[in-house]
Amino acid sequence: MKSSQLESVWGYVFIFPWILGMLFFTAGPIIASVFLSFCEWDLITPIKWVGLQNYIKLFMDDPRFWKSLYNTLFYTAMSVPLQLVAGITIAVLMNQQVRLIKVFRTIFYLPSVTAGVASSIIWMWLFNPDVGLINYFLAIFGIHGPLWLASEFWAKPVYVIMSLWGVGGGMLVYLAGLQGIPAALYEAASIDGANSFQKFIHVTLPMLSPIIFFNLVILVIQSFQIFTQAYVMSGGSGAPADSTLFYVVYLYQMGFRFHQMGYASALAWILFLITLGATLLLFRFSGWVHYEGNVKEK
Amino acid sequence: MAGLNLNQEAINRKKIKRIIIFGIICILGFIMLIPFLWMISTSLKIPTEVFSMPPQWIPWPPQWINYVSAWAPKGLPETFNTYLKNTLIITFFNTLGAIVSSSFVAFGFARLKFKGRDFMFILLLGTMMIPVQVTMIPQFILFRSLGWIDTFLPLIVPNFFAISAFNVFLLRQFFMTLPPELDEAALIDGCNYFDIYWRIIMPLSWPVVATIAVFSFVYNWNDFLNPLIYLNSSSNFTLALGLQTFTTVYGSSYHLMMAASMLMLLPIIVVFFIGQKYFIEGIATTGLKG
Numbered sequence: 126m127k128s129s130q131l132e133s134v135w136g137y138v139f140i141f142p143w144i145l146g147m148l149f150f151t152a153g154p155i156i157a158s159v160f161l162s163f164c165e166w167d168l169i170t171p172i173k174w175v176g177l178q179n180y181i182k183l184f185m186d187d188p189r190f191w192k193s194l195y196n197t198l199f200y201t202a203m204s205v206p207l208q209l210v211a212g213i214t215i216a217v218l219m220n221q222q223v224r225l226i227k228v229f230r231t232i233f234y235l236p237s238v239t240a241g242v243a244s245s246i247i248w249m250w251l252f253n254p255d256v257g258l259i260n261y262f263l264a265i266f267g268i269h270g271p272l273w274l275a276s277e278f279w280a281k282p283v284y285v286i287m288s289l290w291g292v293g294g295g296m297l298v299y300l301a302g303l304q305g306i307p308a309a310l311y312e313a314a315s316i317d318g319a320n321s322f323q324k325f326i327h328v329t330l331p332m333l334s335p336i337i338f339f340n341l342v343i344l345v346i347q348s349f350q351i352f353t354q355a356y357v358m359s360g361g362s363g364a365p366a367d368s369t370l371f372y373v374v375y376l377y378q379m380g381f382r383f384h385q386m387g388y389a390s391a392l393a394w395i396l397f398l399i400t401l402g403a404t405l406l407l408f409r410f411s412g413w414v415h416y417e418g419n420v421k422e423k
Numbered sequence: 424m425a426g427l428n429l430n431q432e433a434i435n436r437k438k439i440k441r442i443i444i445f446g447i448i449c450i451l452g453f454i455m456l457i458p459f460l461w462m463i464s465t466s467l468k469i470p471t472e473v474f475s476m477p478p479q480w481i482p483w484p485p486q487w488i489n490y491v492s493a494w495a496p497k498g499l500p501e502t503f504n505t506y507l508k509n510t511l512i513i514t515f516f517n518t519l520g521a522i523v524s525s526s527f528v529a530f531g532f533a534r535l536k537f538k539g540r541d542f543m544f545i546l547l548l549g550t551m552m553i554p555v556q557v558t559m560i561p562q563f564i565l566f567r568s569l570g571w572i573d574t575f576l577p578l579i580v581p582n583f584f585a586i587s588a589f590n591v592f593l594l595r596q597f598f599m600t601l602p603p604e605l606d607e608a609a610l611i612d613g614c615n616y617f618d619i620y621w622r623i624i625m626p627l628s629w630p631v632v633a634t635i636a637v638f639s640f641v642y643n644w645n646d647f648l649n650p651l652i653y654l655n656s657s658s659n660f661t662l663a664l665g666l667q668t669f670t671t672v673y674g675s676s677y678h679l680m681m682a683a684s685m686l687m688l689l690p691i692i693v694v695f696f697i698g699q700k701y702f703i704e705g706i707a708t709t710g711l712k713g
Binding site for chain 2: 136221251352377394
């Protein structure tokens with residue numbers, strides 16, 4: 126055998142686990158999921174082809190679908206901009222040369238690795254309306270704190286505040302980006318008489334914009350998939366009055382509580398199309414992103 | 424002399440600015456820590472202290488017994504021994520599977536030439552776009568038909584087939600930075616490609632492998648959705664599931680809930696401090712060079 130042929134054979138040997146995994150756990154399920162979304166199946170009675178009925182029912186006759194979509198969009202619209210601003214601000218602070226900076230970076234990053242059931246429980250306790258730390262703090266300023274998770278209006282903001290606690294992951298990416306900005310740019314701006322704020326607007330933000338854009342896309346996709354916190358804090362119900370019934374919580378209920386496999390698959394594809402649409406929209410309006418070495422036509 | 428004074432003034436102003444920034448960082452850092460501190464504080468209280476107003480930050484005497492009560496709760500059929508054992512098994516195998524299979528596949532993509540390679544690599548990156556919710560239901564049906572429900576197999580087996588495109592991508596990027604002369608020299612010395620992978624490339628790649636190990640550990644330790652779907656009997660529960668069940672039974676015993684949460688978080692925090700170098704490097708190498 127020629128050495129290039131031998132190399133080819135070895136190449137396929139090496140990627141073979143991925144090919145198998147791809148077929149059984151990704152490609153196969155994707156095809157099955159498309160098919161299922163046109164069927165009705167409760168795992169017990171025989172599977173039944175229903176055509177577009179699941180999709181029609183979703184849009185025409187399912188208030189909980191619209192409610193969950195609204196909740197998820199509300200959460201995304203509130204938490205993504207706040208997470209962006211908070212992440213960039215903290216990254217800029219973490220890029221300063223002050224004492225103990227490594228310790229502080231660790232502190233800010235830590236909550237993003239502890240995300241999950243335990244963190245949700247801690248926040249339930251902090252947001253306890255009667256004896257929680259947050260309402261106690263508000264009471265110091267004479268504010269009578271709301272019922273938070275028990276209130277239809279204030280339940281979603283709890284998740285937004287929690288998401289701010291976890292900005293450490295984004296912060297690290299911005300920080301890496303900040304450290305890659307050439308010092309010469311700041312020196313040139315100083316010579317031109319720019320102050321710190323002007324330098325931030327005209328040097329830092331444009332140079333960081335590709336990373337901001339990357340984080341924006343990731344944040345939007347992640348926000349659409351909010352699940353664990355909402356499941357733990359509402360016991361999987363989306364209470365009160367479905368105000369924390371986020372999209373994936375609803376999908377979970379449909380698939381794994383009510384065993385409507387076809388309907389849940391249709392929900393999953395709508396979720397995919399929404400995230401795809403949102404991503405394309407973000408790319409469409411990404412004129413503000415500055416790519417170094419990419420000279421734009423005037 | 425005037426110039427010197429001006430200089431001195433500028434230095435002073437810089438100093439003040441630095442002190443203000445340091446102050447802001449301290450305050451924000453403290454706010455980030457409050458949930459953890461409040462958890463620890465609550466976990467060491469007696470029930471009446473938990474609800475006392477104004478809040479008491481340092482409970483005295485500290486009730487270490489809460490940790491014992493939370494570890495073996497009377498209201499649940501299992502102790503945290505079971506949850507911990509299950510979580511350790513799943514996390515161990517998933518981390519092992521992720522490292523072995525992702526690095527094996529990444530080696531093929533990074534260092535061997537074969538027909539269709541680039542197309543398949545793009546396909547691999549494309550799978551990152553598909554949300555897990557799409558494949559979740561057919562996967563459940565597949566594992567159900569194999570009789571794997573309420574076992575660890577649905578949680579573990581996919582990890583041995585390089586299911587994480589992110590891991591393959593990260594390792595491939597790293598393998599590409601190693602000089603190709605290494606492989607050529609090894610081939611002349613009579614090594615086959617498996618030897619090159621195992622005896623040359625892997626030993627040079629331990630920082631990235633460690634990154635993946637740490638990420639995988641944290642992901643599996645915290646994972647809630649997959650165990651929730653596949654594990655039914657409480658003897659199979661992971662820490663995340665056990666803790667969630669715990670809250671449904673002990674919903675008003677905050678001192679016990681905080682002790683149980685602390686027990687779940689402690690290993691993550693320890694691993695985080697050991698592996699923080701890899702966290703930071705891992706993100707810096709993948710997040711930016713697209």
